[in-house]
Amino acid sequence: SQAAAAPVQTPTSTHSSKETYRHTKRTAKDYIFGKLIGDGCYSTVFLAKDIHTGKEYAIKVCEKSHIVRNQKVQYIKREKDALNMLFNVPHGFVKLYCTFQDEERLYFVLSYAKNGELLHYINKVGSFELNVAKFYVAELLLALEKMHAKGIIHRDLKPENILLDENMHLQIADFGTVKILEPEKIKSPTPTVPEDQDSAVRSRKISFVGTAQYVSPDLLQNRVDTRASDLWALGCIIYQMISGLPPFRASNDFLTFQKIQKMDYEFPEGFPAEAKDLVEKLLVLDHTKRLGSSDTGDTYESIRRHPFFEGIDWENIWEQTPPKISPYL
Numbered sequence: 001s002q003a004a005a006a007p008v009q010t011p012t013s014t015h016s017s018k019e020t021y022r023h024t025k026r027t028a029k030d031y032i033f034g035k036l037i038g039d040g041c042y043s044t045v046f047l048a049k050d051i052h053t054g055k056e057y058a059i060k061v062c063e064k065s066h067i068v069r070n071q072k073v074q075y076i077k078r079e080k081d082a083l084n085m086l087f088n089v090p091h092g093f094v095k096l097y098c099t100f101q102d103e104e105r106l107y108f109v110l111s112y113a114k115n116g117e118l119l120h121y122i123n124k125v126g127s128f129e130l131n132v133a134k135f136y137v138a139e140l141l142l143a144l145e146k147m148h149a150k151g152i153i154h155r156d157l158k159p160e161n162i163l164l165d166e167n168m169h170l171q172i173a174d175f176g177t178v179k180i181l182e183p184e185k186i187k188s189p190t191p192t193v194p195e196d197q198d199s200a201v202r203s204r205k206i207s208f209v210g211t212a213q214y215v216s217p218d219l220l221q222n223r224v225d226t227r228a229s230d231l232w233a234l235g236c237i238i239y240q241m242i243s244g245l246p247p248f249r250a251s252n253d254f255l256t257f258q259k260i261q262k263m264d265y266e267f268p269e270g271f272p273a274e275a276k277d278l279v280e281k282l283l284v285l286d287h288t289k290r291l292g293s294s295d296t297g298d299t300y301e302s303i304r305r306h307p308f309f310e311g312i313d314w315e316n317i318w319e320q321t322p323p324k325i326s327p328y329l
């Protein structure tokens, strides 16, 4: 006969004012789900409110069957690992507060980036004034430095997954495409030892390729994904903030890939000279020759030093009030 199951002791939250009480694991019932705010290919992001605290969060919901059927399990695991690795970085990233699941779905409770996608602002004003572009490129570079210092390569950086928080500071989101380098490979951004010409993570078959307009030629050609892939995307994003469109664009991805590999792009009339110079130093076919590829340590000194960043206060930018994003006449 079925032995009577011992009554399960539900953990009561015994706490005095001194102790921080241990939450019982959250479930979807602890949140009021609101509008859909983002739609990825394997996930949907909802605005949600915690019924106990009234705080707003973004909750990313993934259908388990969908993930398993499309062999995306390792992407979900990497995203969670990357978000956990970045939890203690105070600025530049959405935070993962907790995860839980039910029969059908996985839930990620994340910070709500109240002002949404950077892309929305670029499209709204057409293109950014130079001081606005400079500010957000600087915050993006600082976030990239933090990620790369931990051996996290984003691999799909684009204005759609660069978000703005309630104070209009930048937050990188969507880590479903990251590659996390093994600890022994977390060295300076590029080879410090001459014979190790290729700190790239040379994987025979790269199953993942980013969004066509921002994918680097090294990822396309010799199927190598390195931190420098993100520096290529940075070059594309700078170009797009200032001109309103990404440098490589065509009617389909294949034609876009061809343009990238032929470096077939040009600068519109009036594109500021210093911004042009910086973009030209990042959109370099050879990933070891991109500005920043030879920097050692945890910062991209050679990029920070570029005249484009004249006047940026690297130590205090996250505390500063971001410049107004107004239409560029």
Ligand SMILES: C[C@@H](Nc1nc2c(c3cc(-c4cn[nH]c4)ccc13)C(=O)N=C/C2=C\CC1CC1)C(C)(C)C
Pocket (backbone or CB within 6 Å): 037, 038, 039, 040, 043, 044, 045, 058, 060, 094, 110, 111, 112, 113, 114, 115, 116, 117, 160, 161, 162, 163, 173, 174, 175
């Ligand atoms: C990039 C992502 N879109 C989004 N992901 C997140 C948002 C988010 C917010 C708005 C928004 C806010 N106000 N108006 C629009 C628009 C798009 C968003 C957020 O607040 N918090 C965390 C997010 C993502 C966390 C990430 C680890 C998964 C895609 C397109 C993939 C769905």
